[in-house]
Amino acid sequence: MSSAPKLFRVIGGAQNYDWGKLGSTSAVARFAKLNDPENVSIEEEKPYAELWMGTHPSVPTVSAQDRTPLRDLVRAAPEEMLGQDIIDKFGSKEGIPFLFKVLSIRKVLSIQAHPDKALARQLHASDPKHYPDDNHKPEMAVAITDFEAFCGFKPLAEIDALLQKIPEFRELVGDDVVAEFHSGIDSSDVAGKKKLLQKVFSRVMNSPESKFEPLAARLVERTKSDPQLFGETLADLIQRLDAQFPNDIGLFCGCLLLNHCILKSGEAMFLEAKDPHAYISGDIMECMAASDNVIRAGFTPKFKDVEVLVDCLTYSFNPVEEQKLKPAPFPRGTGVAELKLYDPPIDEFSVLQTTFTSAGAEKFEGLDGPSLLIVTEGKGKIKLQGSDEALDASTGNIFFVAPKAAIELVSESKDTFTSYRAFCEA
Numbered sequence: 196m197s198s199a200p201k202l203f204r205v206i207g208g209a210q211n212y213d214w215g216k217l218g219s220t221s222a223v224a225r226f227a228k229l230n231d232p233e234n235v236s237i238e239e240e241k242p243y244a245e246l247w248m249g250t251h252p253s254v255p256t257v258s259a260q261d262r263t264p265l266r267d268l269v270r271a272a273p274e275e276m277l278g279q280d281i282i283d284k285f286g287s288k289e290g291i292p293f294l295f296k297v298l299s300i301r302k303v304l305s306i307q308a309h310p311d312k313a314l315a316r317q318l319h320a321s322d323p324k325h326y327p328d329d330n331h332k333p334e335m336a337v338a339i340t341d342f343e344a345f346c347g348f349k350p351l352a353e354i355d356a357l358l359q360k361i362p363e364f365r366e367l368v369g370d371d372v373v374a375e376f377h378s379g380i381d382s383s384d385v386a387g388k389k390k391l392l393q394k395v396f397s398r399v400m401n402s403p404e405s406k407f408e409p410l411a412a413r414l415v416e417r418t419k420s421d422p423q424l425f426g427e428t429l430a431d432l433i434q435r436l437d438a439q440f441p442n443d444i445g446l447f448c449g450c451l452l453l454n455h456c457i458l459k460s461g462e463a464m465f466l467e468a469k470d471p472h473a474y475i476s477g478d479i480m481e482c483m484a485a486s487d488n489v490i491r492a493g494f495t496p497k498f499k500d501v502e503v504l505v506d507c508l509t510y511s512f513n514p515v516e517e518q519k520l521k522p523a524p525f526p527r528g529t530g531v532a533e534l535k536l537y538d539p540p541i542d543e544f545s546v547l548q549t550t551f552t553s554a555g556a557e558k559f560e561g562l563d564g565p566s567l568l569i570v571t572e573g574k575g576k577i578k579l580q581g582s583d584e585a586l587d588a589s590t591g592n593i594f595f596v597a598p599k600a601a602i603e604l605v606s607e608s609k610d611t612f613t614s615y616r617a618f619c620e621a
């Protein structure tokens with residue numbers, strides 16, 4: 196006899212990292228308040244960075260009815276809440292394999308990467324304070340608003356051009372490595388080119404403050420005196436981020452080495468473990484394997500683990516367009532809504548965007564695993580197919596949907612009604 200409900204509203208938890216948008220300008224604050232009006236009061240001077248939805252113990256998601264942690268509900272009835280296939284696939288009855296978030300970004304996040312499974316186990320064992328999980332953290336960002344981020348290393352020719360024409364960059368890396376990089380990037384030896392890229396990145400990341408800070412100050416001045424040397428976008432980006440983190444190493448390891456990726460609303464990008472990145476601005480849905488392991492090295496007051504970061508990166512280098520993840524159709528829904536499936540090449544999660552622009556219903560077959568759904572615009576209803584009980588589904592509301600539960604979303608007007616559903620299937 197199934198004891199656990201198949202569809203119920205939950206309340207996520209917020210993280211107030213310094214880079215979050217302030218007060219009601221943050222989608223995180225607005226969604227949290229709308230979903231839990233009696234308990235959430237927005238402080239207008241406070242940053243609201245992330246809204247967590249999942250069973251990660253650091254920020255509990257709780258049932259709206261009696262505030263029981265979702266993690267406890269899963270552990271009490273894992274077969275009903277996860278499904279035997281998911282338990283078998285991930286070897287755990289402890290929680291949902293993914294962590295789903297809303298991020299609302301005012302300032303650049305840290306230049307960072309996330310470990311793969313082997314490195315996560317090693318870091319968690321040696322430094323559990325900074326690495327709370329033994330799990331990898333591949334992640335995907337879906338832009339709710341226009342969104343910009345650093346994502347992966349620039350193509351080597353672009354890095355070489357910047358090294359040749361920007362004296363401060365050249366001085367930080369050193370003429371020896373600049374010359375070796377310049378002569379090596381046209382070879383067909385990809386592994387050798389990755390080693391050269393690692394040499395450049397290592398010189399930057401291991402330079403002392405006494406060296407990179409004055410060079411960063413000169414770099415910013417040069418973007419003002421000689422902007423065409425950088426191109427307008429890059430000159431503006433360096434000035435904007437310098438205003439947030441003056442003379443920071445991120446001006447070199449981010450702005451001059453990583454792709455500056457701009458996603459329009461609805462576009463997405465996927466980050467493998469060990470890919471360097473940093474989100475810069477905008478509101479996004481983010482989904483990741485259930486882990487909070489972040490290896491940081493720039494644009495942050497938090498713990499930086501430069502040696503681990505320099506050592507672990509993949510050093511792959513692709514053009515910006517190759518970093519984007521194209522949405523696909525979702526054939527398991529029928530009705531009037533527009534469905535976009537963001538399906539990265541990993542097991543732990545996919546994300547489905549459902550957008551109504553007319554009244555009507557969208558019916559979904561049951562999924563072979565757990566899912567969490569959040570409404571990000573407008574309002575409608577959500578119900579189990581065949582049930583008379585339709586729950587209000589308004590902006591900010593979050594719902595847990597059990598495996599195999601066939602649900603229906605209903606829009607009662609032509610106003611836009613948008614939701615994102617993260618799910619995992621065996």
Ligand SMILES: NNC(=O)[C@@H](O)[C@H](O)[C@H](O)COP(=O)(O)O
Binds near residue numbers: 305
């Ligand atoms: N790329 N995005 C993520 O990995 C998020 O899930 C992380 O929670 C944030 O990156 C954490 O950023 P800070 O460590 O505060 O700079």
Ligand SMILES: [Zn+2]
Binds near residue numbers: 309
């Ligand atoms: Zn990240």
